[in-house]
Amino acid sequence: MKFSYLHVNEGRLQNTLEQMAKIGATSGGGVQRLTLSNEDKLARDLFVKWLYDLNLEVTIDEMGNIFGKQQGKNPILHPVISGSHLDSQPKGGRFDGTLGVMGTLEVLKTIQDLDLETERSIIIVNWTNEEGSRFAPAMVGSGVWSGALKRDWVYNRKDIDGKRFEDELSRIGYKGSIPCQKRPVYCYYEYHIEQGPLLERAKKTIGVPKGIVCLHWYDVYLEGEANQVGPTPMEGRHDALCAAAEMILKVNTLPNRMGGNMVATVGEIQNHPNSRNIIPDKVHFTVDIRSWDDDHALSAWKLVRQNFEDIAARRGCTIRIEETWRVDRSPFDKKMIHEIKTITDELGYPHLDMISGAGHDASYMNQVCPTAMIFAPSMSGRSHVEIENTSWKDCEAGANVLLHAILHSANEKRVKSKLRTH
Numbered sequence: 001m002k003f004s005y006l007h008v009n010e011g012r013l014q015n016t017l018e019q020m021a022k023i024g025a026t027s028g029g030g031v032q033r034l035t036l037s038n039e040d041k042l043a044r045d046l047f048v049k050w051l052y053d054l055n056l057e058v059t060i061d062e063m064g065n066i067f068g069k070q071q072g073k074n075p076i077l078h079p080v081i082s083g084s085h086l087d088s089q090p091k092g093g094r095f096d097g098t099l100g101v102m103g104t105l106e107v108l109k110t111i112q113d114l115d116l117e118t119e120r121s122i123i124i125v126n127w128t129n130e131e132g133s134r135f136a137p138a139m140v141g142s143g144v145w146s147g148a149l150k151r152d153w154v155y156n157r158k159d160i161d162g163k164r165f166e167d168e169l170s171r172i173g174y175k176g177s178i179p180c181q182k183r184p185v186y187c188y189y190e191y192h193i194e195q196g197p198l199l200e201r202a203k204k205t206i207g208v209p210k211g212i213v214c215l216h217w218y219d220v221y222l223e224g225e226a227n228q229v230g231p232t233p234m235e236g237r238h239d240a241l242c243a244a245a246e247m248i249l250k251v252n253t254l255p256n257r258m259g260g261n262m263v264a265t266v267g268e269i270q271n272h273p274n275s276r277n278i279i280p281d282k283v284h285f286t287v288d289i290r291s292w293d294d295d296h297a298l299s300a301w302k303l304v305r306q307n308f309e310d311i312a313a314r315r316g317c318t319i320r321i322e323e324t325w326r327v328d329r330s331p332f333d334k335k336m337i338h339e340i341k342t343i344t345d346e347l348g349y350p351h352l353d354m355i356s357g358a359g360h361d362a363s364y365m366n367q368v369c370p371t372a373m374i375f376a377p378s379m380s381g382r383s384h385v386e387i388e389n390t391s392w393k394d395c396e397a398g399a400n401v402l403l404h405a406i407l408h409s410a411n412e413k414r415v416k417s418k419l420r421t422h
């Protein structure tokens with residue numbers, strides 16, 4: 001069906017994005033809405049108000065995931081879900097996550113404006129803690145919902161100040177009463193910024209990922225021996241920070257040493273006691289390894305883990321390693337990808353096939369139901385930074401693709417559930 005006359009309201013989408021960007025706004029033009037912080041609460045409050053303004057049926061589950069349902073004509077048919085997340089990185093960008101939630105909100109407003117009724121219900125979602133920056137790991141709202149993560153394990157995760165996830169969820173008033181567990185879903189869409197440079201380089205408007213790379217997270221704890229820096233000779237020191245420095249470079253060279261498609265990063269480090277005149281005795285750092293090939297990422301970890309143990313032994317430090325989190329790569333639904341490309345062509349937007357190097361709740365949703373994503377270009381390929389930006393025109397283009405994709409799926413009448421059983 002040709003829908004090219006049907007489009008979202010660009011000015012209205014810009015307005016909701018700008019209003020949301022005021023919550024946790026930073027001086028550099030970004031936002032800081034760490035998971036379960038006061039700013040996360042304010043963003044949720046505004047989102048929930050907007051859901052009620054649209055007369056949606058609002059539910060909040062025990063992980064704080066927020067859903068807004070627009071009833072379809074046929075209650076037997078399973079719903080289409082679309083959304084993303086409103087939490088951010090420290091000094092993060094205004095678009096990461098928020099575009100997918102506000103984009104879906106704009107789609108629902110457009111459908112209501114035009115009095116379009118769909119066969120299936122459409123559910124908008126804001127997932128809790130997609131970023132995993134304050135509370136590791138990432139994507140825990142969708143992770144528990146899909147059955148991949150245990151609720152109580154997530155409840156007991158702590159931030160750097162020792163605050164428990166569950167306590168913070170209750171504190172901000174978003175520990176809902178509805179069980180967080182998967183229900184039959186027809187399909188899941190997530191609209192997001194690309195967070196990389198490929199679309200801009202190729203001068204394309206829409207990215208269509210064939211899936212998301214695997215994500216492996218590790219935590220490394222080193223213990224050496226503290227001492228006065230002046231009188232203590234260089235030889236015989238057990239400097240935990242120097243051991244960490246060697247290890248970090250081993251992570252940085254890992255993709256080169258392994259070959260193939262892979263990235264590896266140390267993004268977080270804590271040094272104790274962090275005084276310029278004390279030899280460091282305790283260091284914690286994180287490791288993030290991603291690849292489109294799960295086995296390749298595991299082999300890389302085996303190699304670098306051995307490197308870590310050798311370095312720790314040579315420097316007389318003890319080492320403890322936690323294998324914190326793994327999500328396998330997620331190949332998306334081919335039929336949905338085809339439909340998105342068809343819509344993109346019909347709307348006249350040039351598209352690019354790609355792989356998502358960033359993690360998304362779509363990874364866990366892909367384990368439950370057919371899933372696909374739509375990407376908008378990131379200016380200069382910058383993301384997870386305050387200057388993260390996407391033009392309003394590109395925001396609108398992606399939302400138009402989302403509108404038609406949701407309408408297509410929500411009007412498919414097949415009764416049989418597409419719920420995946422694996």
Ligand code: GLV
Pocket residue numbers: 130131138357358359360
């Ligand atoms: C999520 O933001 C990620 O780490 O890719």
Ligand code: MN
Pocket residue numbers: 085096097130192359360
């Ligand atoms: Mn995101």
Ligand code: MN
Pocket residue numbers: 089096131384
């Ligand atoms: Mn992010």
